[in-house]
Amino acid sequence: MIAWLTARRAVRSGVIWGYIFGVAIASSAVSYTRLYKSTAQRDALAAAYGTDKATSALFGPAPQLQTVGGFTVFKISMTLMLLGAVWGLLTSTRLLRGEEENGRWELLLAGQTTRRGAVVQALRGLGAGVVTLWALTGLITVLTGLDASVDIAAGPALYFALAMVATAVMFLAVGALTSQLAATRRQAAAYAAWVLGVSYAVRLVADAGLGLHGLIWASPLGWVEELRPLTAPQPLALVPIAALTTVLAAAAVRLAGARDVGAGIVPDRVSSRPHPRLLGGPTALAVRLIRPAVTGWWVAIAISGLLFGLIARSAGGTISGSSVQVLSKLGSRGNGTDAVLGVCFLVLAVLVAFAGAGQITAARSEESAGRLDHLLTRPVSRSRWLGGRLLVTVVVLLASGVMAGVFAWAGAASQHAGVSFGSLAGAGMNLVPPAITIAGIGVLALGVWPRGTSIVLYALLAWSLLVVVIGGIGATSHWVLDTSVFHQMASAPAVPPHWEADGVMTAIGVVSALIGGIAFKRRDLRGA
Amino acid sequence: MAAAAIRTEGLTKRYGDVAALDHLDLEVAPGEVVGYLGPNGAGKTTTIRLLLGLISPTEGRGEIFGLDCQRQPVEAHRRLAFVAGEANLWPSLTGAETLRLLGRVQGSWGRVDDAYRDELVARFDLDPAKKVRAYSKGNRQKVILIAALMTRADLLVLDEPTSGLDPLMEQAFRGSVREARDRGQTVFLSSHIMSEVEALCDRVAILRQGKLVELGTLAEMRHLAALTVEATFDGPLPDLSGVPGVSSVRAEGRVVRCQVRGSVAPLLKVLPAADVTELLSREPSLEELFLAQYGAGQDGAGQDGAGQGA
Numbered sequence: 001m002i003a004w005l006t007a008r009r010a011v012r013s014g015v016i017w018g019y020i021f022g023v024a025i026a027s028s029a030v031s032y033t034r035l036y037k038s039t040a041q042r043d044a045l046a047a048a049y050g051t052d053k054a055t056s057a058l059f060g061p062a063p064q065l066q067t068v069g070g071f072t073v074f075k076i077s078m079t080l081m082l083l084g085a086v087w088g089l090l091t092s093t094r095l096l097r098g099e100e101e102n103g104r105w106e107l108l109l110a111g112q113t114t115r116r117g118a119v120v121q122a123l124r125g126l127g128a129g130v131v132t133l134w135a136l137t138g139l140i141t142v143l144t145g146l147d148a149s150v151d152i153a154a155g156p157a158l159y160f161a162l163a164m165v166a167t168a169v170m171f172l173a174v175g176a177l178t179s180q181l182a183a184t185r186r187q188a189a190a191y192a193a194w195v196l197g198v199s200y201a202v203r204l205v206a207d208a209g210l211g212l213h214g215l216i217w218a219s220p221l222g223w224v225e226e227l228r229p230l231t232a233p234q235p236l237a238l239v240p241i242a243a244l245t246t247v248l249a250a251a252a253v254r255l256a257g258a259r260d261v262g263a264g265i266v267p268d269r270v271s272s273r274p275h276p277r278l279l280g281g282p283t284a285l286a287v288r289l290i291r292p293a294v295t296g297w298w299v300a301i302a303i304s305g306l307l308f309g310l311i312a313r314s315a316g317g318t319i320s321g322s323s324v325q326v327l328s329k330l331g332s333r334g335n336g337t338d339a340v341l342g343v344c345f346l347v348l349a350v351l352v353a354f355a356g357a358g359q360i361t362a363a364r365s366e367e368s369a370g371r372l373d374h375l376l377t378r379p380v381s382r383s384r385w386l387g388g389r390l391l392v393t394v395v396v397l398l399a400s401g402v403m404a405g406v407f408a409w410a411g412a413a414s415q416h417a418g419v420s421f422g423s424l425a426g427a428g429m430n431l432v433p434p435a436i437t438i439a440g441i442g443v444l445a446l447g448v449w450p451r452g453t454s455i456v457l458y459a460l461l462a463w464s465l466l467v468v469v470i471g472g473i474g475a476t477s478h479w480v481l482d483t484s485v486f487h488q489m490a491s492a493p494a495v496p497p498h499w500e501a502d503g504v505m506t507a508i509g510v511v512s513a514l515i516g517g518i519a520f521k522r523r524d525l526r527g528a
Numbered sequence: 529m530a531a532a533a534i535r536t537e538g539l540t541k542r543y544g545d546v547a548a549l550d551h552l553d554l555e556v557a558p559g560e561v562v563g564y565l566g567p568n569g570a571g572k573t574t575t576i577r578l579l580l581g582l583i584s585p586t587e588g589r590g591e592i593f594g595l596d597c598q599r600q601p602v603e604a605h606r607r608l609a610f611v612a613g614e615a616n617l618w619p620s621l622t623g624a625e626t627l628r629l630l631g632r633v634q635g636s637w638g639r640v641d642d643a644y645r646d647e648l649v650a651r652f653d654l655d656p657a658k659k660v661r662a663y664s665k666g667n668r669q670k671v672i673l674i675a676a677l678m679t680r681a682d683l684l685v686l687d688e689p690t691s692g693l694d695p696l697m698e699q700a701f702r703g704s705v706r707e708a709r710d711r712g713q714t715v716f717l718s719s720h721i722m723s724e725v726e727a728l729c730d731r732v733a734i735l736r737q738g739k740l741v742e743l744g745t746l747a748e749m750r751h752l753a754a755l756t757v758e759a760t761f762d763g764p765l766p767d768l769s770g771v772p773g774v775s776s777v778r779a780e781g782r783v784v785r786c787q788v789r790g791s792v793a794p795l796l797k798v799l800p801a802a803d804v805t806e807l808l809s810r811e812p813s814l815e816e817l818f819l820a821q822y823g824a825g826q827d828g829a830g831q832d833g834a835g836q837g838a
Contacts, residue, residue: 184619184661270662271655272622279621279629289618370616374672377580377610378633379602524583 001108003121006095010129017087018133021080021164022140024466028076029068033149042066049074053209057311058344060225061207068150069160069230077164079465081224082200084133084168089192091129092175096122098185100262109261119176119256123249126172133168137161152230160229166241170220171196173248180255183264190296197300208311220244282375283388290362294396297355301348301400302407305428308344309411312337312419337417341408341427342494348404349431349486350465355400356435357457359393360442364453368528382521386443390513393439401432419493427492433505434485438464440509440516447519450526460485531594533558533683533714534579538588541574548574550738551588556716556731558593558682561709563725564718565818566735572718573613575735576687580610592683609634609676613688615668619661623654623671630675645678651700666692677704683714690721702727722815734818742817750811753820754787758808759799766802771795 036042046065049055055062059078064070096119099105105118113121138161145152152160171192178191203222206215216222217240226237259265278288363386366372375385405428412419438460445456467484481487488505490498534556541549549571556562566572577583579590581601590597592604617626627649631640649656652670660668669692676684690701698721705715705728719725725732732749734742742749754775760783768777768786772794777786788795792809799807812820 268662270659271657272659273657274622274624274628276625276628279625280632282633285618285629289620370612370614371618373582373610373612374617374630374675375633376582376601377605377608378630379606379635380633381602522584525577 002118003124006122006125007128009095010091010126011132013091014129014132018136021137024076025141026144029072029144029150032068032071057204057208064231069152073230080164081167081221084165085171085196088168088171089175089189092126092172093179093185093188096176097179097188101185116253116257119253130169130172134161134165137164156230163224163227163229166224170245173245176252177248180252181265183268282380282385286389286392293358298403301351301404304348305404305407306411309408310415312341312412313415313417337419338494342491345427349434349489352400352431353435353438353461356393356397356439357442357461360439360457361454363389364446367525386517386520397432397435401428404428404431423493426497430492430497433502434489436509437485437505440512443513443516447516530558533593534716536590539578539585539590540587541578542586547738552740558714559712561715561729563729563732570735571738572735573687576685608683608685609679609681610685611672611676611689613691615672617660617668622657622659624656626671627675634679640678648674648677652697669693684708686717688718726814749817753812753817754789756810757788758785759804760806761802762805763803771798
C-alpha cells in the first residue's frame with residue numbers, strides 16, 4: 001500500500017523531471033552543434049574553458065570540449081547533478097517524513113505494516129520514481145544522439161543519463177535517513193541540504209586546481225564527476241555510489257524500527273521558554289517565521305559570493321584573446337577577472353531569486369494551511385498582512401544583493417584581484433530586479449490562481465534558468481531568450497548594470513504585485 | 529436601539545450551481561446566546577466565513593454591530609473574537625507565544641489582561657511552554673479558545689469550538705460561555721453537540737442544505753413539536769391511532785408510545801377507559817427536534833420518538 005502510494009507520487013514527479021533533464025541535455029547538445037561548427041571554433045572554446053580553474057571549480061572539469069559529448073557534460077552536468085540531488089532530498093523527505101508528519105501513515109501502521117516495513121515499501125516506491133527519471137532522461141538522450149550532427153550511441157547515452165540521476169539516487173537515500181533522524185520534514189530536508197552543501201564545497205575545492213584533486217573521492221558529487229560519461233567512462237565510480245546508497249537505505253530502515261511513529265532519533269525540543277520578540281503583529285510574525293529559511297539563503301549567498309571572489313583572479317588570469325570573445329557570448333566583457341565574476345553572479349542571481357520566491361510560497365502556505373484565518377479574523381486587513389510580507393520580501397532581497405556584492409568583494413580583495421568595491425556592490429544590487437520580477441509575478445498568481453502560486457514561481461524560475469543556461473552561448477531565438485529574467489539582467493560586474501532593464505524588470509514586478517494584491521483583497525480565502 | 533450583533537439579509541453563497549448558503553435572514557441581538565445547528569455541509573461554516581469576511585457573498589449582505597462584513601472587516605473584527613473548528617496554528621511557536629501574538633494582534637481594541645489570560649490557561653489546564661507542533665488536537669483547540677475568550681470581545685463567534693475537548697474541558701468551556709453571557713457578551717455558537725447548545729443557548733437556528741429551517745427559543749420549538757407520551761396498560765391495549773393529534777403509535781408489550789401534537793385532551797379522554805396504570809410524558813430533546821428536522825428530508829424514516837407523523 002505504502003509502496004504504491006509513494007510510487008505513484010514519485011513516478012509522477014520522475015516523469016516531469018525526466019522530461020526537464022532530457023530537454024536540457026538535448027538542447028545543450030544541439031545548440032553546440034549549431035554554434036560551433038568549425039574545428040577552429042571548437043578549439044577556441046576548449047582553450048577558453050578547458051583549463052580554466054574557476055569554471056572547473058564551479059561546473060566541474062571540462063575535458064574534450066571539442067566534442068559534443070564533452071561539451072554537453074560540461075554545460076549541463078553540474079546543473080543536473082545539483083537539481084537531481086535537490087529533487088532526491090525533497091522527494092524522499094516529503095514522501096517519508098512529510099507523510100508521517102501529516103499522520104497519513106498512522107492508519108496503515110495501526111494495521112499489519114511495521115515501521116520498518118513501511119520504510120522498505122516507501123523506498124521501493126522512491127526507487128520506481130528514480131527509475132522513471134532515469135528512463136525518460138535516457139530515452140530523450142538516446143533520441144538526441146540519433147541526430148547525425150550529435151551522434152552519441154545508445155550505450156553511452158544511457159550511461160550519461162545514469163550519471164545524471166546518480167545524485168538523485170544518493171540523495172533519495174540521504175533524505176530517507178534524515179527522515180528518520182528529524183521529527184519534522186523541514187528539519188529532515190535541512191539536514192540533507194547540509195550534506196549536499198558540504199559535498200559541493202568539497203568537490204569545488206578538489207576541482208579548483210589547488211593540487212587537492214584527491215579530495216574528489218571524499219564527495220558524493222565527486223564520484224558522479226568521476227563517472228566521466230561521454231568522455232572517458234569510469235564505471236568503477238559506481239561502486240561508492242551504490243555502496244553509499246545501500247548503507248544509507250539500510251540505516252534508514254534500521255532506525256525506523258528504533259523510534260516511535262511521529263518522532264525522530266534526534267530529540268525534538270517540544271518545550272521552550274517563551275521568546276516574546278517579534279510577536280507584535282503580522283509583519284513582525286512574518287519576520288520571525290521566515291528567519292530560519294532566510295538565514296539559510298544568506299549563508300549560501302555569502303559563502304558562494306566569497307568563494308567566487310576568491311577564485312576570480314586566478315581563473316580570470318587564464319583568459320585571454322579569443323577566450324574573452326567566448327565569454328562575451330555568455331554576456332561577459334572586460335578583463336578576465338570581471339568576466340569570470342560576471343558568470344559567477346548569475347549563480348548568485350539564481351540564489352537571490354529562489355530566496356524571493358520562497359517568501360511568496362511561504363505567504364501562500366499561511367493561507368492554505370488556515371493559519372492566516374487567525375490573523376484576518378482579528379483587526380488585520382488583508383492589505384496590511386500582504387503588504388507587510390512583501391515589505392519583508394523586498395528587504396530580504398535587498399540584503400541578499402548587498403551580501404552577494406560585499407562577500408564577493410571580500411573574496412576578490414583578499415586575492416588582490418583589483419576589482420573595485422563599487423563595481424561589485426553595484427553587481428550585487430543588480431541581482432535584485434530579476435528576483436523582484438519573479439516574486440511580483442508570484443504575488444499575481446497568489447491573487448488570481450492561489451493554488452498555482454508555487455507552480456508559477458518555480459516554473460518561471462526553472463524556465464529562466466534553463467533558457468539562460470542552454471541559450472547563454474547564443475543561437476537560441478531572441479524571443480525565447482527575452483522571456484528569461486536572468487537573460488535580461490546584465491552580467492555585472494563584467495558589464496555595467498543595465499539600469500534601464502533593471503527598472504523595467506522592477507516595474508513589471510511591482511505592477512504584477514499590485515494587481516495580485518488587489519485580486520487577493522477581493523477573492524475568497526482558499527485552503528490547500 | 530443598539531445595532532444587532534449579527535444581521536444578515538438574503539445572505540447567499542453559491543459555488544457553481546450549488547448553494548452553500550441560500551438567502552439567509554438572521555438577526556442576533558446583543559447579549560444573546562444563539563446556537564447554530566445543522567448537519568455536515570449544511571452551510572454553518574460558510575455562514576461564519578461570510579460573516580468574518582473571509583469569503584464574499586454571491587448575494588445579500590451581513591453586518592456585525594451595524595458594520596458591513598465585507599466593506600468594514602477590520603472595524604467589525606475589533607468587536608469580535610472567533611474560534612475555528614480546526615486549530616491550525618504556527619507549529620514553531622509555543623502556546624504562550626501564540627497567545628501573546630494573538631493578543632497583540634487584537635491590539636488595544638481587545639481587553640486582554642494577563643491575569644485573565646492566565647486564569648483561562650489554568651482553567652483549561654494548558655501547558656503553555658509546549659510548542660504547538662507537540663500539542664494534541666484538543667490542546668491546540670484550547671489555545672484558540674483561550675485566545676478568543678481572553679479578549680472579552682462583544683461578540684464570540686464559535687465554529688464547533690469544542691471538537692477534541694474532553695468532558696472536563698467541555699465543562700470549563702460551558703462555564704466560560706456562561707461567564708461571557710453574564711458579562712453581556714453575545715455568543716454565536718455553531719455546534720454538533722446538542723447537549724451543549726441546549727445547556728447554553730437562548731435561541732436556536734437550524735440550517736439544512738443552506739436554508740434556515742427553524743429559528744426560535746427552545747421553548748417555542750418544543751411547543752411546536754410533538755410531545756412523547758408513554759402509557760402502560762393493565763388490560764388490552766386501546767387503539768389510539770384515531771385519536772386527534774396522536775401519531776406514530778407503537779406498542780411494545782403492555783406499553784404504548786405515541787406522539788401528541790397540540791392539546792392532550794382527546795388522548796386523556798380515551799385513556800381512563802383502557803385501564804392505564806402509568807403515564808409518562810416528556811418534551812422532545814433538542815436532539816429529537818434536530819433529528820426531526822433533519823430526518824424530515826429523508827422521508828422521516830427511522831426517526832423513532834421524533835417522527836412527526838402524517
